[in-house]
Amino acid sequence: DTGVSQDPRHKITKRGQNVTFRCDPISEHNRLYWYRQTLGQGPEFLTYFQNEAQLEKSRLLSDRFSAERPKGSFSTLEIQRTEQGDSAMYLCASYRAVGSGANVLTFGAGSRLTVL
Amino acid sequence: DAKTTQPNSMESNEEEPVHLPCNHSTISGTDYIHWYRQLPSQGPEYVIHGLTSNVNNRMASLAIAEDRKSSTLILHRATLRDAAVYYCILRDVNYGQNFVFGPGTRLSVLP
Numbered sequence: 001d002t003g004v005s006q007d008p009r010h011k012i013t014k015r016g017q018n019v020t021f022r023c024d025p026i027s028e029h030n031r032l033y034w035y036r037q038t039l040g041q042g043p044e045f046l047t048y049f050q051n052e053a054q055l056e057k058s059r060l061l062s063d064r065f066s067a068e069r070p071k072g073s074f075s076t077l078e079i080q081r082t083e084q085g086d087s088a089m090y091l092c093a094s095y096r097a098v099g100s101g102a103n104v105l106t107f108g109a110g111s112r113l114t115v116l
Numbered sequence: 117d118a119k120t121t122q123p124n125s126m127e128s129n130e131e132e133p134v135h136l137p138c139n140h141s142t143i144s145g146t147d148y149i150h151w152y153r154q155l156p157s158q159g160p161e162y163v164i165h166g167l168t169s170n171v172n173n174r175m176a177s178l179a180i181a182e183d184r185k186s187s188t189l190i191l192h193r194a195t196l197r198d199a200a201v202y203y204c205i206l207r208d209v210n211y212g213q214n215f216v217f218g219p220g221t222r223l224s225v226l227p
Contacts, residue, residue: 004159033215042203042217043160056214091159104150105215107159 004108006092012114013082020078021111025094032075033105034067035091036060043091049075082115089113120204125222128194136189136221138204143184148207150215151178151189153200160203160217163189199225 005024013019025032030051035043046065047057051072061067064082069075079086089112093105121139128134140149151163164171164178166187171178177190191198203220 035217040219042201042219045214045216048214093159104162104165105152105160107161109157110159 006108023092029094
């Protein structure tokens, strides 16, 4: 179990640029979640995948945001035409769904985005 | 998702027990109670979860009220490394594949 890896850990970009974050979940975990967290707030749900299928998207995920998990392994979160309000920590988490409410999430360390 | 309420912040002295409360008066019979914590500059980490009975693990204990409308996370002996934001979350075993985080309780541990 190598944990959930996120890359890059920090990204500084100028407004209007595109950015992409990558998440490598724990290998046997079939569910993958993306959250966004701003200073002083709890994580806010963005989207989740079951294998390669994107099953739920929050209304926070505007048209400028897109997430993929092409082979049911790693996932990418792309933000197009970044705005200053996109500055946040983007967290990825995974778990292996076995049909129980006792499933727990394992989070990565996050990717911090700063939009200038 | 059913809502939880927690105090914004709490303080504890090192090596003393800490009781972190969570109210969830609208909990349903199939909601599990989960606790996560987030250390500075890290992603949240799982602490403990339960359904009806009190639970213990190496990190903490979870005391669940008989009517399940509240619960308490107990750190038996706080250390400086326990300073974090603690989140109480309800998760329905039948619905809602999402984990909904509130603002949590910021725990400060004083030496």
